Amino acid sequence: MELLLVSGTGGSGVSSVATGLARGLRERGLATAELSSAVAAPVAGSQVWAEATQTFGVWLRSLGTASLGPEELLGLAGLNELLTGVMAAEATGDPSIDAVIWDMGSLREAGRTLQLLDSVPVLLDRLLTGSVADALSAPNPAEMVAAWYRLVTHLAQAREVLTRSRAVLVGGDQDGDRLQAGLGMLRLFDSTPTAVVINRAATPKSALRDADSLGLPAFAVGSRQGRLKTGWLARQLTGLVELVEQLPPVSAPAWTVSARDGGFRLTFPLRAGAQVRVGRRGDALLLVCDGHQRHFELPPVLKRCLIQGGGMRGSELLLGFSPDPRVWREEA
């Protein structure tokens, strides 16, 4: 079992479901770590924080400007999400931990966090290898390169772990459309939607019927009078706990490349009806799905190709590529 993201519509009880799921897994004897984007990560003492401040400090000094002290960067928007992502990657790589559950909050918050973890390594890369780098005159290049390399590696690991994560969507009785949008957002970032929980369902049977359109195993949790108890919730989620326990690890992203008609086709699952845009710069695509955007580095074979066109078919984005004659040799 690997990283499990829990997110859903605002106010639907995402954190309660994440906690109940963690408890259910622990009761089955699995060492389960819980992370939450809403809880402040231990910023000041973390290794990645030291690397971030060192990298930016050296970078700013290289440009001839005053550095920023760690205390001046605390509270920076997105910092907590980045550090939680790094912690999730570290916990997922820890052999003594069987399952890692990351409560990502609402779908809006989850989209922001996933986009941040996707964009920041790209931005850091640009800062030190793009045209801005020409302006640098680092007093100690070794220090800068080493700190930058460690920081990018940490963030890239977090991004890489997310591409092998599974996701549980949480919503209420009437949240079908918003959960559909969440489905596309999670797939955009290579997380695999695995189940949906309809929480506080007034009529559980009807809620499950409505969730059918999501195409995922669905579990309904009824309302409870009085104070919510985690043990009660864990019992309500027994079916989900059993499903999660039995799932095989995600071994590869859901997108595929196939050869057809002398070219190649990239198939990227998103969601039916998604508002999609695609842009290209060099070896990378910018994929935009319902306002969320992701930098997607093309697989090696497609880097040497030109995009012929594309579009949505059902829930999948299809892009056609043909070999770029400038870089492909004619076959003998």
Next chain:
Amino acid sequence: MSANSPWWLSEGEPQDRSQSLGFDLGGLAAGAQQVLEWARDSLLTTHQGHVNPADYPQCLMCRAVQLFQQSPQGQVPTEEHDFHWIELDPPRG
């Protein structure tokens, strides 16, 4: 929009990927992962004790540092690509 589907939207079974591409994409991904793990395990830990990069020509990090120092005015050669949007067909199915 034309009535005929362009080939990237058309139905039908794709050709076998491994044969058509001349290599195994899965193997390639596994290889890349191994390189990443090797870099993580070996490069970062061993480089930390290297004070003078010139003394460690076998260390990739030291070589990168030296390259940086040797390039004229500390410049890193870059290739700039333009960004452009792709025109997509209307959604189908």
